[in-house]
Amino acid sequence: MPASPSTARAINDRHALRLLQQEGPLTAGQLKQLTGLSRPTVADLVERLTAAGLIAVVGEAGEQRRGPNAKVYGIVADRAHLAALDVRTEGVSVAVADLVGRVLAEASVPITGDMGTGPAVEQAVALVERVVKEADADRLHTVGIGAPGLIDPASGELRDSSGLPEWHRRLVAALQERLPEARVSVENETNLAALAEQRDGAARDRDTFVLLWLGHGTGAAVVLDGALRRGASGGTGEIGFLPVPGTTTLPSATDCEGGFHGMVASTAVVDLAAAHGVPAEPGQEPSAVGVVRAAVGVVKAAVGQVRGVEGGGSRSVSGVEVSRPESAGETSDPAGGDEVSPAASATPAARFLDALADRLAVGVASVVAILDPGCVVLGGEVGQAGGEELAGRVRDRIARMTPLPTEVRTTTLGGGAVLRGALLTARDRAQEELFTPAERPIQRW
Known part of the structure; x- marks a missing residue:
């Protein structure tokens, strides 16, 4: 059955708006070319979208031709304002953007563990209100x-999970109360990070992959055939509860310390670094990001110095003598570069990264065996700090542990992926509602 005229108009309008969102401002002629619609049909939809307040003339095309230049149309970005929040155990980050996703203002605030639930919620809500004001936004859509x-x-809704601060759940209700006109939604942080990596990051060319989040805690997000999978109870990717060898106990329904979490979460990474004699970055308290970044820096320096040794010379790096050996004794660089000395791989930093890769490979191999995603992205702040030095080590181990070909990639968004994912989902939701202009009154948010 052919679409009714009103349905056809709505479909054409939405298609044009999507093109304007993806391509940027366009002329009516460019819209005609990209949509395949007739000139009168494009003229009608431009008139409708302009009358609905969704698009406006933003300039003129610089084409050299007779007559006036063609008008260039763009989405009215301030038609709606959006907010994204990254809620962590230790604080909150907020960004406010316009309808096309351009960030207008952002800020973050720490929230300490000794702060009560009420003050923590109030501090987070106050941050949102401050960033909205700095963005010069009247209200949030x-x-x-x-x-x-x-x-x-x-x-x-966010479920009551053991170990998470009570203010997390209270914050969602408080925002809905303080912003009654806004559509407020919450999503698991790792799921949002995966969506951001798929749209703007390391998984842009993948419709099936797994994101392994490495930060204060650990988690995974599963994207299969382009769709995020949540599971029957919303728990797909709770890899922290995965039983693994090397722990002293098994995980329980309320505690994942005996599972994969206990091997690769922030505290475990810091302890592993200390056991291998890897200090934190100078002048800073030990943190998983700090010790991994420091170890990667030492390994890169060792590799660089080994490559600079000529004629069998030697040099000391972090107390370990490194030299250019005979070819028979060389091993491959985890970053995929030239062959490097086994001595360079014997630094405490290299041994720490090897041990961390051993632990990560156990969890990754389990995911690969069940899902066969073909690609695993090491995400979060720790994944970003480890970079290719860590990803290459995990990749080598997975190649030996499973017959299923699997890429192991490094995040390109790091910890910022959560905020980016929250902003993308907020933008999609707002556009889904607003980009239905046919027969609707003009309304400004």
């Missing part, structure tokens, strides 16, 4: 929140 823990697939 949509708010996207990324938080750790399980999201109930039926209600879309």
Whole structure:
């Protein structure tokens, strides 16, 4: 059955708006070419979208031709304002953007563990209000929140998860109360990071992959055939509860310390570095990001110095003598470069990265055996700090542990992926609602 005229108009309008969002401002002629619609049909939709307040003339085409230059149309970016929140155990980050996703203002605030639930919620809400004011936004149309823990697939609410601060759940309700006109939604932080990596990051060319989040805690997000998978209870990717060898106990329903979490979470990474004699970055408290970044720096320096040794000379790096050996004794560089000395691989920093890769490979191999995703992205702040030095080591181990070909990639967005994912989902939701202009009154948010 052919579409009714009103349905056809709505489909054409939305298609044109999507093109304007993806390609930027366009002339009516360019819209005609990209949509394949007739000139009168494009003229009608441009008139409708302009009358609905969704698009406006933003300039003129610089084409050299007779007559006046063609008008260039763009989405009215301030038609709606959006907010994204990255809620962590230790603080909150907020960004406010316009309808096309351009960030207008952002800020973050730490929230200490000894702060009560009420003050913590108030501090987070006050941050949102401050960033909205700095962005010169009158009101918010949509708010996207990324938080750790399980999201109930039926209600879309953050479930009461053991170990997470109570203010996380209270914050969602408080924002809805203080921003009654805004559409507020919450999503698991790792899921949002995966969406951001797929749209703007390391998985842009993949419709099936797994993101392994490495930060304060650990988690995974599963994208299969282009769709994010949440599971029956919203718990797909709770890899922290995966039983693994090397722990002293098994995980329980309320504690994942005996699982994969206990091997690769922030505290475990810091302890592993200390056991291998790898200090934190100078002048800073030990943190997983700090010790991994420091180790990667030492390994890169050792590799660089080995490559600079000529004629069998030697040099000391972090107390380990490194030299250019005979070819028979060389080993491959984890970063995929030239052959390097086994002595360079014997630094405490290299041994620490090897040990961390051993632990990560156990979890990654389990995911690969069940899902066969073909690609695993090491995400989060720790994944970013490890870079190719860590990803290459995990890749080598996975190649030996499974017959299933698997790429191991490094995040390109790091910890910022959560905020980016929250902003993308907020923008998609706002555009989905607003980009239905046919027969609707003009309304400004």
